[in-house]
Amino acid sequence: MSRLMNRKPGRVLHLGLVLLPFALLLLLYLSSSQARLAENPNDKLLPSFTQMADAVERMAFTPDRRTGAYLWWDDTSASLKRLGTGLGIAAAASLVLGLAMLIPLLRTPLSPLVTVISMIPPLSILPILFIVMGLGELSKVMLIVIGITPVLIRDMQQRVSEIPSELLIKAQTLGANTWQVLIRVVLPQLLPRLLQGLCLALGPAWLFLIAAEAIASTDGLGYRIFLVRRYLAMDVILPYVAWITLLAFIMDRALKGICRGLFPWFEPKGAH
Numbered sequence: 150m151s152r153l154m155n156r157k158p159g160r161v162l163h164l165g166l167v168l169l170p171f172a173l174l175l176l177l178y179l180s181s182s183q184a185r186l187a188e189n190p191n192d193k194l195l196p197s198f199t200q201m202a203d204a205v206e207r208m209a210f211t212p213d214r215r216t217g218a219y220l221w222w223d224d225t226s227a228s229l230k231r232l233g234t235g236l237g238i239a240a241a242a243s244l245v246l247g248l249a250m251l252i253p254l255l256r257t258p259l260s261p262l263v264t265v266i267s268m269i270p271p272l273s274i275l276p277i278l279f280i281v282m283g284l285g286e287l288s289k290v291m292l293i294v295i296g297i298t299p300v301l302i303r304d305m306q307q308r309v310s311e312i313p314s315e316l317l318i319k320a321q322t323l324g325a326n327t328w329q330v331l332i333r334v335v336l337p338q339l340l341p342r343l344l345q346g347l348c349l350a351l352g353p354a355w356l357f358l359i360a361a362e363a364i365a366s367t368d369g370l371g372y373r374i375f376l377v378r379r380y381l382a383m384d385v386i387l388p389y390v391a392w393i394t395l396l397a398f399i400m401d402r403a404l405k406g407i408c409r410g411l412f413p414w415f416e417p418k419g420a421h
Contacts, residue, residue, distance in 0.1 A: 204388060236350070301343070337412075347404055
């Protein structure tokens with residue numbers, strides 16, 4: 150008799166188990182929404198899917214009366230530009246400083262500094278960023294960079310420490326200098342770990358972006374959510390939240406696909 154911990158679902162059962170929690174949440178929302186709307190047709194807390202579809206049609210496919218823009222797509226474009234810029238800068242900085250962690254003379258001062266910075270709550274310095282950098286794009290991007298870069302650097306440092314010392318010694322025995330060891334031995338080990346780290350950093354990055362847009366912005370997904378909240382427009386807020394979740398999911402799958410394609414040896418076969 151096989152133990153429960155060793156039983157694996159088949160393809161059909163696997164799909165069913167994946168969809169089950171989403172189906173239960175959907176059923177719970179539908180029943181709750183119908184109950185509230187039956188009691189009060191003007192209730193805004195749990196709008197029906199028809200109301201949300203109308204809101205999406207109005208935001209995504211109908212030009213704004215004042216500006217003529219399609220607000221849904223303009224907000225998405227603005228947020229993705231900020232997020233992409235922040236993630237790119239954070240990834241580049243993390244990779245460079247992660248490589249530097251191999252060198253003891255650099256690791257000794259950098260490691261405690263990065264550790265201390267990573268303990269600072271990023272949202273607590275948001276007012277400082279607005280004061281120093283203004284309310285433009287720079288402060289929003291820098292919040293993302295400051296928020297996720299220290300964590301990524303620490304992850305890079307951990308990966309560097311996991312590289313077998315025998316591998317580094319053999320490379321030096323074959324005549325490799327420090328630069329060659331960094332580029333040919335350490336860098337290939339860090340790149341897949343960086344992609345994996347970016348997947349884990351997507352959630353915090355979106356959080357910092359939405360917080361910055363909510364406080365000081367005139368466009369973006371976070372700005373729109375906090376703008377319509379004063380009207381209790383849940384028919385707009387919920388689709389926007391679902392859209393952000395979908396974008397984050399697509400980005401996560403894309404990064405994992407790139408990692409599997411470029412570094413098939415890094416992730417075990419069958420991992421998701």
